[in-house]
Amino acid sequence: MVNRMESSETLRNKCAACFKQFNRMEHLVEHMRTSFHSVHEPICTVCKKHCRSFESLREHLIGPLPKLECKNIFNVRGCRFCLTILDSPNAHRIHQERCQLSNGLTARLANLGLRDNATVDNTYSRNPQIVALACKMVGGGTDGSLDYCGRVCVIDEHENIIFHAYVTPPVQVTNYRYETTGIRPEHLRDALPLRQVQRKIQDFLCNGEPNWRIRARGGNARILVGHGLDHDLDRLQVEYPPIMIRDTAKYPPLMKTSKLSNSLKYLTQAYLGYDIQTGVQDPYEDCVATMRLYMRMKSQVHRREEYPLASDPQNRNIFATAPWRQNELERMSPEELLAISRSDYYCWCLDRSA
CATH class of the missing domain: 3.30.420.10 (Ribonuclease H-like superfamily/Ribonuclease H)
Structure with a gap:
């Protein structure tokens, strides 16, 4: 019974973006306050893990210590240039021919x-x-x-x-x-x-x-x-x-x-x-x-947000440290915390709507 409770608590304190686990919910909140996870980060399309850069995503998929399940799928249907995973090996072949830009x-x-x-x-x-x-x-x-x-x-x-x-x-x-x-x-x-x-x-x-x-x-x-x-x-x-x-x-x-x-x-x-x-x-x-x-x-397609940057005035109090706000944040699920988190850099996909 104790083990089950500990497992449930650990799952509750697990970041929904990078999957880091924390002993206490307040530690997860602090992590979200400083990590700036968002829909604009490179994301593994197999396990949905957020990575800080495409280099990190590449290591996750085909690095020295990749996640085995993701690596196996990527090896069959993954594009080594844009790092997306296609629906079938045939779709992967057609996509990669187009994705690899010839010099000329x-x-x-x-x-x-x-x-x-x-x-x-x-x-x-x-x-x-x-x-x-x-x-x-x-x-x-x-x-x-x-x-x-x-x-x-x-x-x-x-x-x-x-x-x-x-x-x-x-x-x-x-x-x-x-x-x-x-x-x-x-x-x-x-x-x-x-x-x-x-x-x-x-x-x-x-x-x-x-x-x-x-x-x-x-x-x-x-x-x-x-x-x-x-x-x-x-x-x-x-x-x-x-x-x-x-x-x-x-x-x-x-x-x-x-x-x-x-x-x-x-x-x-x-x-x-x-x-x-x-x-x-x-x-x-x-x-x-x-x-x-x-x-x-x-050309990346990310979910549209009205105020996509953590620096936007409307987002400055999302992870405020005031006691009342801290209590609200600690009652949220990891998924809810991720939903309100915003990026700390300007994603170039936003130029498409400029």
Whole structure:
């Protein structure tokens, strides 16, 4: 009888999201207060466990110590790119062929042609609202270790080149890093000055709006996608509001379980199924990879919530520590606690309703 009671109490104190068990209900409430579980977390479609990142979900399914039941099903019907589980082996085969995005960037780049005149071109996409940016850096300073932008590319969501330019850094280049950048002295001889490139990109991103007036919804400013954009924008001397930036290096579901960034090379191989940056690196290739990653994350279907973020004013008292609220929370079931919990990061699926 005692064992049965203990088992029932343990089940009541088990997190409905990550399945952690607690000795007391107050400990579960504290866990929910700090974990920010939500419908936007990657979820195992077999056991419904919530994971903090896709890397954690991958470990749960096919890592060194996976959950055996989930692993067995995933091995037969699971997609190793988007980590979903299909209804049948045949559905899995068809899905994975579509899910693995082929490269084909060399031929596409040749067909489009590079726009070395550095004009912003909307021929392929009228007034695009989502663009990706990538830079390749050359070295400055006595040892060539200081990064300066030597080449920049901007594409639209259909992977068309909108803007491309070689850039003259504000200091003397002491290392062209040709093995990875492909940039030679002759490329920068007649290149655009950094200030001119900065102004073109700044004006294009803001799209007629002053920086200080840009807001997350309802404006003209463009969503900017990239990898390590803080560094790229700093080298371009471009200021842009964080609410309009989608950085694959800082997006929690795409980060390591240790909460450190994954490289773009790894993310492309793991989640898109092809290799990049294998020799001389082209910024267009990086733009395409980040845009594809963004579109994959954006296309996820999660339950709609009126106020999806823990930081929304309407959610600030959900897990309040006041005694009366603590008592209410401790009377809730684990499922009820999960239902009121909200995410601590902006899920890119929310851009679909922006």
